[in-house]
Amino acid sequence: MASGTLPQPLVPPAEELPPLAEEPPAVKEPGSGDEVLTVQDLRTYFYTYDGVVKALDGVTFKIRRGETTGLVGETGCGKSVTAFSVTRLVADPPGRIMSGKVLFDGANLLWRLETEAKFTPVPGTPRVKVKRSFRRVKAADTRMTAIRGRRIAMIFQEPSQAMNPVFSISNQLGEVLLLHRGAEIIDRMLGVTPDAPEVDAALDGVVNATAKRQREELIVAAKRLGEVTKSETFGTEAYHTARAAPPGTDDLKPRLLAALRRHRIGSTQKRYLAYRRRLWQLQQGLLDVYVDEMRSETPKNGPRRALQRKIFLERLKHFYYGLWGIRSRIQRPLNNETFWATVRLLEGVSIANPAQVARGFPHELSGGMLQRVMIAMALSSEPDVLIADEPTTALDVTIQAQILELMRDLKERVGTSILLITHDLAVIAEVADRVCVMYAGQIVEQGPVSEVFRQPLHPYAQGLLASIPRFDQPDKELQSIPGSVPNLITPPTGCRFHPRCPHAMPVCKGERPPMTVEGPDHTVACYLYTGPVAAE
Numbered sequence: 001m002a003s004g005t006l007p008q009p010l011v012p013p014a015e016e017l018p019p020l021a022e023e024p025p026a027v028k029e030p031g032s033g034d035e036v037l038t039v040q041d042l043r044t045y046f047y048t049y050d051g052v053v054k055a056l057d058g059v060t061f062k063i064r065r066g067e068t069t070g071l072v073g074e075t076g077c078g079k080s081v082t083a084f085s086v087t088r089l090v091a092d093p094p095g096r097i098m099s100g101k102v103l104f105d106g107a108n109l110l111w112r113l114e115t116e117a118k119f120t121p122v123p124g125t126p127r128v129k130v131k132r133s134f135r136r137v138k139a140a141d142t143r144m145t146a147i148r149g150r151r152i153a154m155i156f157q158e159p160s161q162a163m164n165p166v167f168s169i170s171n172q173l174g175e176v177l178l179l180h181r182g183a184e185i186i187d188r189m190l191g192v193t194p195d196a197p198e199v200d201a202a203l204d205g206v207v208n209a210t211a212k213r214q215r216e217e218l219i220v221a222a223k224r225l226g227e228v229t230k231s232e233t234f235g236t237e238a239y240h241t242a243r244a245a246p247p248g249t250d251d252l253k254p255r256l257l258a259a260l261r262r263h264r265i266g267s268t269q270k271r272y273l274a275y276r277r278r279l280w281q282l283q284q285g286l287l288d289v290y291v292d293e294m295r296s297e298t299p300k301n302g303p304r305r306a307l308q309r310k311i312f313l314e315r316l317k318h319f320y321y322g323l324w325g326i327r328s329r330i331q332r333p334l335n336n337e338t339f340w341a342t343v344r345l346l347e348g349v350s351i352a353n354p355a356q357v358a359r360g361f362p363h364e365l366s367g368g369m370l371q372r373v374m375i376a377m378a379l380s381s382e383p384d385v386l387i388a389d390e391p392t393t394a395l396d397v398t399i400q401a402q403i404l405e406l407m408r409d410l411k412e413r414v415g416t417s418i419l420l421i422t423h424d425l426a427v428i429a430e431v432a433d434r435v436c437v438m439y440a441g442q443i444v445e446q447g448p449v450s451e452v453f454r455q456p457l458h459p460y461a462q463g464l465l466a467s468i469p470r471f472d473q474p475d476k477e478l479q480s481i482p483g484s485v486p487n488l489i490t491p492p493t494g495c496r497f498h499p500r501c502p503h504a505m506p507v508c509k510g511e512r513p514p515m516t517v518e519g520p521d522h523t524v525a526c527y528l529y530t531g532p533v534a535a536e
Contacts, residue, residue: 023475036104037063037086037152038419042100044078044085047093051126051489055095058440060515063385066411068418070432070449072425072464076485078441079421080157083387086419087154088144092137096130105145107294116140126489143294146287150180153383156391157421159374163362170358172375173345174338180381182280186273189337192231194260202228203238203260207253210242218242219494233340234263240343241357262336272330274319282311295389344377366397375403379410386410387419392427403404404431425468429453434521437461440486440496443515447522457524459501495527503528 020199046053055078063069066168070080084090085097086107096117116136118127138461146152156162163172177185205221218239226235237259245252265273277391293300339358346354349372362370363511375391389408408431410416420432428435429449436446437458447456456462463481470476483500486492492499498508507527513523 010300012445017232034065035062036065036105037217037419038083038101039086040101040103040251042082042085042102044081044090044095044100046095047128047130048489049127052128053488054491055441055488056085057491057511059100059441059443060214061436061446063417063419064434065417066160066415067433068407068420068431069436070409070428071421072423072428072435073147073440074481074485077438079438080389081419081441082438083154083389083419086150086387087152088140088295089154092132093130104152105295107147108297109144109147109292109294109296111143111294112136112140133141133528143148143290146290146294149176149383150287150381151383152385152387153378153381154387155163155371155389157376159370160362160367162374165362167351168359168361169346169365169373170339170342173342173358173373173380176336176377176380177332177338177345178343183277183284185334185341186277188231188233189263189265189273189333190270192229192234192263192265194229194231194234194263196228196230199225199260203253203256206242206256210245210252229260229263231263233337233344234260235338236344238348244355247433263335265333269330269333272321273334275314275321276334279311279314280424282307282314286311328410345374345380348379349373349376349406350399351376368399371395372399376407379406381411382414383416384421385417387421389421390423391420392422392424400427407431415494420451425453439490442496442512442525443528444497447519451519451522453475455519457518457522457529458504458526460497461530468512 034353039059042056042058042059043054046055059078059082061069061071071082073079081090081095084095086102086109088097090097097110097113099113100110116133118131120131122126122129143366151433167525202221202225204217206225209217209221222235222239222242224235225238226232229235238256241255241259242252245255289300289304289307293304321330342358343354346357351357351369351372357365357369357373360371365373371391372395378388386407391407394401395403404427407418407420411418420428422428432449434446435449435452436443437452437456437460438444441459445452445456445461452461453465460481461467464480466479467481469478481500486496488498492509493506494510495501495508495513499506501508505527513525513527515523516522518529
């Protein structure tokens with residue numbers, strides 16, 4: 001069948017199809033863009049008492065720098081497992097990444113994967129005994145700290161399971177900020193000018209706007225106060241303090257002056273901040289060594305051990321900063337700065353009463369609020385790659401639009417690449433540049449969104465698009481894909497979709513169809529486009 005034409009309901013006669021080539025044509029490199037994340041032949045299995053679940057079986061795709069790639073498919077196709085495998089967050093046991101490559105900016109995230117476990121089949125059963133080397137597993141997890149969060153961030157599908165219930169929202173968001181942007185926060189704190197001559201007039205502006213109950217004027221006055229003091233977080237604190245003040249109060253300016261005093265840093269506190277900055281610089285150097293190891297696939301034992309020793313000695317030299325009674329006093333300015341920085345993050349995801357939410361705990365928030373907190377946490381570090389696993393599922397339509405706009409702004413402003421996992425094809429059509437259609441642990445079709453939506457080639461992709469309503473065809477009867485996702489312990493042979501495919505041929509039950517190029521940057525794994533058919 002020619003490229004770019006949809007398959008007919010009936011299979012053409014054998015003589016009208018060209019014979020199957022001995023070697024399938026090689027898939028061309030999709031475009032000439034700069035790939036920031038490349039996944040090659042990724043296989044992830046789960047070892048259960050019933051047998052081995054082949055959740056991912058040869059997944060291959062690429063994410064280009066500054067682009068949004070959508071990953072769609074039914075529940076149980078392996079979309080979330082793909083995200084967890086890329087970030088090496090698969091629960092082990094029972095899950096285990098078996099083979100493949102995950103290349104991030106030239107670094108192989110699965111380096112030394114083959115040395116982490118040994119597998120022994122259990123005779124007479126479909127089970128496999130796994131013997132893990134926990135020392136090497138821990139070493140791999142330590143190396144991944146150089147990538148997770150700062151370079152690759154993830155929005156989890158279940159935020160309630162990804163947040164600690166015993167810590168407040170500000171503690172958990174603040175930990176992310178200090179871990180990835182600690183030096184930047186300290187530099188900002190040391191540049192604050194609380195005694196500038198224009199501060200008094202800016203404070204009067206906030207008080208006057210509050211007395212008039214003019215929200216727009218208060219926003220402008222608080223922003224002006226932040227500019228005068230060179231502290232955006234103090235402007236945020238002044239705004240929320242003024243908003244919480246009761247009408248007709250006369251103590252607003254003294255309260256603002258008291259808040260300003262908290263932004264003054266004493267000599268002991270400056271020494272503590274300098275220590276924390278040196279410590280973060282050493283830790284960043286250690287993370288760079290981990291990245292170099294994965295990029296060159298060569299151990300860097302000398303530089304790594306030297307930096308680990310320096311970090312240990314730096315902490316030992318200043319151990320008194322952790323003593324009770326000293327710690328709370330010297331950390332007060334940093335904790336105050338971090339708290340209001342988290343409030344600014346929550347404002348960015350349209351959370352009402354962000355100061356109150358920051359002081360609260362995860363169990364006090366609804367599912368949609370928790371999802372927005374998780375999104376703020378992922379966006380805070382401005383990562384190179386953002387993996388969004390159903391980021392707008394628990395949100396209403398208006399908040400969905402705001403969150404998608406935030407992600408689009410991050411992509412345009414920072415150049416972040418996004419892997420968007422969702423069931424909503426309308427969201428993919430709106431924000432994605434490319435789309436990968438996944439079925440039963442395999443990628444069956446991928447290409448530009450406009451091309452795949454205009455002319456889907458794989459029968460599974462056609463079925464997904466036929467099951468959604470269209471404005472231009474209001475009387476069209478919606479179709480459903482018969483059957484369900486197969487059991488991945490004993491998946492179908494050949495093409496895994498052939499038991500549900502209306503165009504299945506005998507050859508589909510044999511070998512897995514190769515991925516072939518059927519258009520500009522458009523590939524599909526289906527025998528309808530390679531020409532073979534059984535002799536009968």
